[in-house]
Amino acid sequence: MKKSPLPVQTICGTSKNICGKEALVKILRWHFGHSEFRGKQLEAIEAVLSGRDCFCLMPTGGGKSMCYQIPALAKNGIVLVVCPLIALMENQVKALKEKGIGAEFLSSTQTSSVKEKIYEDLNSGKPSLKLLYVTPELIATSGFSAKLSKIHGRGLLHLIAIDEAHCISSWGHDFRPSYRKLSSLRNILPDVPILALTATAAPKVQNDVIESLCLHNPLILKSSFNRPNIYYEVRYKDLLDDTYADICGLIKSCGDVCGIIYCLERSACDALAAHLSTNDISCAAYHAGLNNKLRSSVLDDWVSSRIQVVVATVAFGYELPMIDMYHYT
Numbered sequence: 001m002k003k004s005p006l007p008v009q010t011i012c013g014t015s016k017n018i019c020g021k022e023a024l025v026k027i028l029r030w031h032f033g034h035s036e037f038r039g040k041q042l043e044a045i046e047a048v049l050s051g052r053d054c055f056c057l058m059p060t061g062g063g064k065s066m067c068y069q070i071p072a073l074a075k076n077g078i079v080l081v082v083c084p085l086i087a088l089m090e091n092q093v094k095a096l097k098e099k100g101i102g103a104e105f106l107s108s109t110q111t112s113s114v115k116e117k118i119y120e121d122l123n124s125g126k127p128s129l130k131l132l133y134v135t136p137e138l139i140a141t142s143g144f145s146a147k148l149s150k151i152h153g154r155g156l157l158h159l160i161a162i163d164e165a166h167c168i169s170s171w172g173h174d175f176r177p178s179y180r181k182l183s184s185l186r187n188i189l190p191d192v193p194i195l196a197l198t199a200t201a202a203p204k205v206q207n208d209v210i211e212s213l214c215l216h217n218p219l220i221l222k223s224s225f226n227r228p229n230i231y232y233e234v235r236y237k238d239l240l241d242d243t244y245a246d247i248c249g250l251i252k253s254c255g256d257v258c259g260i261i262y263c264l265e266r267s268a269c270d271a272l273a274a275h276l277s278t279n280d281i282s283c284a285a286y287h288a289g290l291n292n293k294l295r296s297s298v299l300d301d302w303v304s305s306r307i308q309v310v311v312a313t314v315a316f317g318y319e320l321p322m323i324d325m326y327h328y329t
């Protein structure tokens with residue numbers, strides 16, 4: 001069932017539109033069904049709502065997105081989210097919409113009529129949108145910068161969240177040149193707080209992110225990376241009688257969980273996926289040899305739990321952003 005948003009004024013009071021802890025927890029429970037904030041979430045949220053820049057280091061799955069989704073619901077106006085992967089934007093926007101939260105993304109994969117609709121909403125006096133997800137490539141275009149300045153001029157932009165902020169650093173493992181251009185955001189929108197989020201802990205990367213984004217006296221938050229539920233296990237192929245049977249057994253012993261199996265070659269993906277299917281494990285192969293439509297439907301099936309396992313090359317997760325980069329450059 002979709003929920004209507006909690007009226008901002010009612011829960012946050014009108015004084016400077018700033019929410020207290022109680023009101024923020026109420027938003028968390030109402031929209032996301034979580035009883036309490038986790039780790040450093042509340043500190044990050046309170047910092048950005050008070051107008052302070054924040055650098056937030058949290059492990060993968062630590063709950064970073066809540067740090068900008070709650071502020072989006074706690075204040076009137078829009079939160080701009082910069083995100084490197086179209087697939088990630090699509091998933092987040094879909095999940096937010098299912099919760100009745102106004103969210104959209106702008107990317108080269110959308111039709112111009114969809115984009116027009118989003119701009120129309122943004123240009124209206126009172127946009128229904130709470131979160132707008134964009135790629136770093138789009139921020140670098142002069143047309144979009146001008147649009148952002150206009151939205152800001154009407155007092156509608158109250159936070160910029162930079163997801164996977166380590167992509168800005170050439171010291172990081174995922175350096176993406178277009179992230180460098182995000183430094184322009186501080187010049188265009190000097191008084192809008194910036195929240196940089198990453199799971200990459202290297203100090204050089206952290207300093208680079210803070211400097212490149214020109215964060216002013218940021219609140220630096222670091223969560224513990226100890227995840228007792230995650231562990232590595234190495235099984236030597238040479239010591240196994242039948243690798244495929246071993247994988248099959250492992251999946252079946254895990255019960256009804258989802259998973260990704262990475263293979264080095266496309267043919268290995270196809271062969272393993274076929275083997276698992278004949279052993280009653282719902283799965284599909286995903287690699288660059290498949291057309292866009294098929295890849296997209298495999299991703300959708302997996303995210304929606306229609307299939308349990310994806311057998312993929314590294315194309316899974318990388319191909320979609322590359323398509324976007326190609327269109328913008």
Ligand SMILES: Nc1ncnc2c1ncn2[C@@H]1O[C@H](COP(=O)(O)OP(=O)(O)OP(=O)(O)O)[C@@H](O)[C@H]1O
Binds near residue numbers: 034035
């Ligand atoms: N306060 C909370 N209580 C319980 N669950 C939470 C809380 N905050 C977030 N979660 C859940 O934790 C999961 C991971 O959250 P999220 O996707 O925001 O993590 P993330 O840090 O952005 O991960 P990634 O690094 O993969 O982008 C989600 O299922 C989310 O609903």
